[in-house]
Amino acid sequence: MSAHPPPRELPLARRSGDPTIGLIRRVLLVCLAVGAVAVVAVLVLRWDDVLVRGISPVLLAVVLLFGWVVLRRPEATVPVSRLVLTGLDVLWLVMMATRLAAGPGGWAALFPTTFMGLALFVVIGYLVYPTRWAAWHAAAVVALGVGAGLVGLLLGPATATRDEHVVDLLRYAVYLGVLAALVWVLSRTKEHASRAFLVAEHASAEAASMREIASRDPLTGAANRRRLQEEIFYQARVVRSGLPVALVFLDLDRFKAVNDVHGHAVGDQVLVSVARALVEHVRSGDLVARLGGEEFVVVAPGMDLGGAAALAERLRAAVPTAVRREVPVDVTASLGVTALRSDEEPTAAIARVDALMYRAKRGGRDRVEVEVVGHAGDVQAPPSLTGQDEGSSRLA
Incomplete structure (x- = not known):
């Protein structure tokens, strides 16, 4: 029988040797492939937008470099993912405030890239952070998203629709918060299931070891x-x-x-x-x-x-x-x-x-x-x- 009991805390996919790292890498590669196509498509369709022309090449380079890290440096996938995700959070929030402060067309420019991007970042946070930290990350994205949106609206020109945009922004925050809560529930459920699976696997290994001991001659090691x-x-x-x-x-x-x-x-x-x-x-x-x-x-x-x-x-x-x-x-x-x-x-x-x-x-x-x-x-x-x-x- 093993002298070491199963660990009390069984974190999910946080080490390079963890088998779930392979799943995280596959999900990230799909997201990066879709993201690269989306960046190129937005750049082509909105070439007249100065902000898009300035940010898209840098963003595409980051996506490609990140993809290389995921493919060639698996052990660096999680830490680099956290770094890139934080950078994207900041970039998207700055873009939100900048567009809203630019003029009447700023609100329309947030659809769909900015709003969908923030929702995607909330979900990805649960892949690259432990559940507790992912929840804090999601809460920060929601709070800072509302804050950046309000700052942009206040700094922008006064319009008849500004109050409506404030209400819509708060609604978006509620929806984003609900999404974060649902993903948190799913993540906790998966975490509990993983813990139960590992405990059951440990118990099965212990039982198999005991059966093996019971079937062996203690002196020679031959079957008894x-x-x-x-x-x-x-x-x-x-x-x-x-x-x-x-x-x-x-x-x-x-x-x-x-x-x-x-x-x-x-x-x-x-x-x-x-x-x-x-x-x-x-x-x-x-x-x-x-x-x-x-x-x-x-x-x-x-x-x-x-x-x-x-x-x-x-x-x-x-x-x-x-x-x-x-x-x-x-x-x-x-x-x-x-x-x-x-x-x-x-x-x-x-x-x-x-x-x-x-x-x-x-x-x-x-x-x-x-x-x-x-x-x-x-x-x-x-x-x-x-x-x-x-x-x-x-x-x-």
Whole structure:
């Protein structure tokens, strides 16, 4: 189990390594592409406007440079976005005040670019700022937008429609505030959902880790008896489809003498080295399990008796070398090989391959005994070889 609990605060997309940065970059690239087209279109359509001619080239350069940063410098996307957004806020508010102060046509010039731009900046703020800061940014845009508009109207010439424009400006501020509030609600909802998702993901990882621990032998790291039973039960159902599944049972010869002469610490090292050797010599899809004591079982899906016999011979040859490489002890193994039967119970399969292993011991040890097709019914589990081996720990 992890020693670190899930963090109490789980901020959204504020670090360059955060997976949501990719989504932010895609959204920004779309906005920048649309923005670049819009700047060019406004420049062409309103070429007579001195303010447009002066600002549009600079704005287009900023948009293109920003796009390059998003594409080529992902780690700088968020900080540069905040800087550019602040600059655009100031530029749009100055444009609003300037146009309203210029004359009677100033109000009409605010549509649609200025008013739509401020609304877009409020939304983008929720992409590049944490939710709390984005809310403050939205409130500032609304308040400063009203302030810049009122200043422009007061500095401009007195007209019969000025009071109407003041009312319209306040209405716009209300609409912009409602938009900001809606986006805030959506952002908070997403934040809570993200927090709940990460907590659930953490809990799922913890549960998976606990299941993994529960299915492993604590000494060797091989699968334990419970995991072996589950695998045999599952593979016995797979056999019905015609896929062969082999079982290889390995029991170390005279392992009791190793413990008696060298001590249990050395015996444990032997078991660990044997488990490691088995894992190294089987396929990635095979299961290596420690049944108990010095007994190991390999479950090999898709392998027939011939392939399993060859595998068992490789394991028999590998065990002494693997053990000797790590522990100064000479150890051999006897192995039994069988094929799993359709819908077979784990206890029956283990008993049969266990009996084959004992046949290998009776035949002189350090050898492999393979089930002969058509004579499996003759395989009976004999009593343990008293004084020589510890005997089998059957799945009773």
